[in-house]
Amino acid sequence: MPFQRIEAEKLSHSVQRQIEMLILRGILRPGERLPSERELSERLGVSRPSLREAIADLQDRGLLATRAGAGIYVADVLGSAFSPALIRLFGSHPEAVFDYVAFRRDMEALAAERAAQFASDTDLKVIDTVFRKMEAAHSKRNPADEADLDAQFHMAIIEASHNVIMLHMMRSMFDLLREGVFYNRSVMFKQRTTRDLLLDHHRAINDAIQARDGEAARAAIRHHLTYVEEDLHRQQKAEANEQIAKLRYNHERER
The missing domain is CATH 1.20.120.530 (GntR ligand-binding domain-like)
Structure with missing residues (x-):
């Protein structure tokens, strides 16, 4: 039978999808600063390790960027529209x-x-x-x-x-x-x-x-x-x- 066991989704994946949706819908804009790690983990109701894992993946994919001493920002995802x-x-x-x-x-x-x-x-x-x-x-x-x-x-x-x-x-x-x-x-x-x-x-x-x-x-x-x-x-x-x-x-x- 073509059925597969249902696996619970990792919390970090849920965090990623929510941030992706906010960027996709234009609610989070390029250059916008995300809340602090403590505040964001409280708002999302997830642990800091899960949040860090999600943030790291979004950074690897170019959706978020770190500015030294200033926090995490939405990357300039529009910058590549025109050379x-x-x-x-x-x-x-x-x-x-x-x-x-x-x-x-x-x-x-x-x-x-x-x-x-x-x-x-x-x-x-x-x-x-x-x-x-x-x-x-x-x-x-x-x-x-x-x-x-x-x-x-x-x-x-x-x-x-x-x-x-x-x-x-x-x-x-x-x-x-x-x-x-x-x-x-x-x-x-x-x-x-x-x-x-x-x-x-x-x-x-x-x-x-x-x-x-x-x-x-x-x-x-x-x-x-x-x-x-x-x-x-x-x-x-x-x-x-x-x-x-x-x-x-x-x-x-x-x-």
């Missing part, structure tokens, strides 16, 4: 910016539709909470804060789509955006008219998701990122015009 050479290439070729926006438009439209359909009530509260923070930052006129919350809002939607492949892929993309590889988001939030429009866009996205209207959520994302694309074109054109104007001005001064 340093490719990141430099993205930054030096303007056309990569528009490919990036087009990619986001397609992926995030799908994520917004999925979030409207599959998000839990708590997921919706998270998205709405980040949007309310965007409204508060808008009134304070802080472009840097608005730009950071903009990224948080979009990531909250992706997380609420409950697709782990999309989550990790898009998180790596947003990390590059935060580093200014593709474009400086803060520039978009410096003009009052643009800031007002962007807030309206995010309000429409939030309203559609809160109403669980997948079609409207998808359309709102596409409308927003099409505007971002057009604004980036305007920025590039304005920068090119300014360079020509400077050449003309310097020439006139030298005549």
Whole structure:
């Protein structure tokens, strides 16, 4: 008969699976510090030797990393998504910016539709909470804060789509955006008219998701990122015009 004896699972394996799940679901993020060994063993209800065995295995597999004198951290599992050479290439070729926006438009439209359909009530509260923070930052006129919350809002939607492949892929993309590889988001939030429009866009996205209207959520994302694309074109054109104007001005001064 094709039956095998059931063996009790080692506690260390249970610990591994729980930490793996938290990393896979994006709850534990790259660079996040784990609690101390004593605290973590108490939370999990396991002995320190079992915990150490689990941690050692996760380190061997590159999911956790030790920092001397600082504890155990979630490894930079996103770091291998793009090689340093490719990141430099993205930054030096303007056309990569528009490919990036087009990619986001397609992926995030799908994520917004999925979030409207599959998000839990708590997921919706998270998205709405980040949007309310965007409204508060808008009134304070802080472009840097608005730009950071903009990224948080979009990531909250992706997380609420409950697709782990999309989550990790898009998180790596947003990390590059935060580093200014593709474009400086803060520039978009410096003009009052643009800031007002962007807030309206995010309000429409939030309203559609809160109403669980997948079609409207998808359309709102596409409308927003099409505007971002057009604004980036305007920025590039304005920068090119300014360079020509400077050449003309310097020439006139030298005549």
